Amino acid sequence: MPHPVATTDAPAPRAQIQARTLRTDRWWLSPLVQAGALTVLLGYVVVRLFMREYYWVDQFNYLTPLYSPCLSEACTPGSAHFGTFLPDLPVWIPLPIIVFPILLGFRATCYYYRKATYRSLLLSPQACAVREPHRRYSGESRFPLVLMNSHRYFFYAASALLLINTYDAVQAFFPRSGGFGIGLGSIILLANVGLLWAYTLSCHACRHILGGRLRHFSKHPIRYRLWSLLSRINGKHMQFAWISLVSVTLTDVYIMAVSAGWISDLRLFN
Amino acid sequence: MSYWAHLRVWRGDAEDGQLVDYPVEVNEGEVVLDIVHRLQQTEAGDLAVRWNCKAGKCGSCSAEINGRPRLLCMTRMNTFAEDEVITITPLRAFPVIRDLVTDVSYNYAKAREIPSFAPPAGLEPGEYRMQQVDVERSQEFRKCIECFLCQDTCHVVRDHEENKTAFAGPRYLMRIAELDMHPLDARDRQREAQEEHGLGYCNITKCCTEVCPEHIQITDNALIPLKERVVDRKYDPVVWLGNKILRRGDKRVR
Missing domain, CATH: 1.10.1060.10 (Alpha-helical ferredoxin)
Structure with missing residues (x-):
């Protein structure tokens, strides 16, 4: 009888099965698609961060969420709604130097994106019951991955940014010419903010902070109601994570196209 | 309506083992545990498998079917194509005792x-x-x-x-x-x-x-x-x- 190579380095006498996995389905497809999507979207965002233009449409008050709030003296006039606290930054420093790390940190430490990146980028593991390639594993028990526990701080900061994004979306309904106006850009900005709120509120840290940390729901009926509500949308967190990521990208693409003059904003009213 | 399925079962113990192919008859409505029992009754009388309730409530018949950890009694045969090879192995995270039985x-x-x-x-x-x-x-x-x-x-x-x-x-x-x-x-x-x-x-x-x-x-x-x-x-x-x-x-x- 042949004596195949052990499944693991285990000293324990496990069943001697040579194959890395015996799964017959296309288990590799999902991590492959996720890795591709995350790489493309992150690559796009990095390029946009260093572009330093086409992020503001002065005529209609459209500011892309990637640059909001714009806080540098180098910001296009009119786009800095909250002042210019930062000096004129050199070209190798992106204008959203404060905003981007918060947004990236919020997504990178998100419990859903952790699952997606551990599987698709870190191969730890690529799929369930598929042997991972790493010889040692300590997970989130040590530096640097123990820093994943900072998710709630990114949640706090990202929520503050989202309030600013909401302000931007409202401003997009008041064009420079005065009065109230509706364009495709203002609708896109509003929809994007709605999806970002759905993603942020369905976050596991939010669910915990608003009610999950309690041991006696009966003593906190309002927080219990909130927790129950958030638990329902928490079940859709993965969907909101992807949809909102795509919506931010598409919103930025639209505003870039209008700002660069490649297309005109479709005006529905005023 | 019945057909013959191609079962591939891990046979062995802590020392050694291999995947062994068996043809087994399958009837309508059966689950993988039924087929394993038929295998015991026909070609592999000494096949070791742990089972108890056959209703997904005792947690005894855990194994890996086509590489996925599942209960043998809760995996219906009609979820596989008739010409598909069905591979059954013991739980791979635990020491094996014999065949499909592991030390948990x-x-x-x-x-x-x-x-x-x-x-x-x-x-x-x-x-x-x-x-x-x-x-x-x-x-x-x-x-x-x-x-x-x-x-x-x-x-x-x-x-x-x-x-x-x-x-x-x-x-x-x-x-x-x-x-x-x-x-x-x-x-x-x-x-x-x-x-x-x-x-x-x-x-x-x-x-x-x-x-x-x-x-x-x-x-x-x-x-x-x-x-x-x-x-x-x-x-x-x-x-x-x-x-x-x-x-x-x-x-x-x-």
Whole structure:
């Protein structure tokens, strides 16, 4: 009888099965698609961060969420709604130097994106019951991955940014010419903010902070109601994570196209 | 209507083993465990398989079917194509005893390491009073049938035998979460979860949830909430400061 190579380095006498996995389905497809999507979207965002233009449409008050709030003296006039606290930054420093790390940190430490990146980028593991390639594993028990526990701080900061994004979306309904106006850009900005709120509120840290940390729901009926509500949308967190990521990208693409003059904003009213 | 399926079963023991092919007759409505039993009755009378209730409630017939941890009794044959090779192997995270039977005593050892329910001082059995709304969250975890599929699929121990000492596995971290959410449990489970039972090893890839035959949301409802509770205690200076200002000390009961 042949004596195949052990499944693991285990000293324990496990069943001697040579194959890395015996799964017959296309288990590799999902991590492959996720890795591709995350790489493309992150690559796009990095390029946009260093572009330093086409992020503001002065005529209609459209500011892309990637640059909001714009806080540098180098910001296009009119786009800095909250002042210019930062000096004129050199070209190798992106204008959203404060905003981007918060947004990236919020997504990178998100419990859903952790699952997606551990599987698709870190191969730890690529799929369930598929042997991972790493010889040692300590997970989130040590530096640097123990820093994943900072998710709630990114949640706090990202929520503050989202309030600013909401302000931007409202401003997009008041064009420079005065009065109230509706364009495709203002609708896109509003929809994007709605999806970002759905993603942020369905976050596991939010669910915990608003009610999950309690041991006696009966003593906190309002927080219990909130927790129950958030638990329902928490079940859709993965969907909101992807949809909102795509919506931010598409919103930025639209505003870039209008700002660069490649297309005109479709005006529905005023 | 019946047909002949192509079964490939791992046969062997702790010393040696191999996959052996068998043709087995399949009738309409049968599950994989029925086919394994037919195999025992016909070509492989000495095939070892652990089973009991045949109803997905005892958790005995855990194995891996086409590489996926599943219950033999809850996997219907009509989910496979008639010409598909069906590979059945023992749970790969545990020592094999013979054929499809593994030694799952790692799980019992981990269960014993978790201190049982600890009521507050002065409260005797019979005096426990709780409201349903306070206990229903952890009742989901009581559906566990201890099939150990989650323990088997978790890569922390499946791919790294050396982690078995430090890591309790999803089933027992869920048990800690259940106790920590219990309105009357007075023990500090949060620090224990992180420092003694290896919660930090979990990287929430959700494989435990995917294989659970009881559809318990292990990751979303037990492991992540437990991680967040640990963050409250160990990594959150805001909570620490709030406890100091409000003179709540290091309490966790709220």
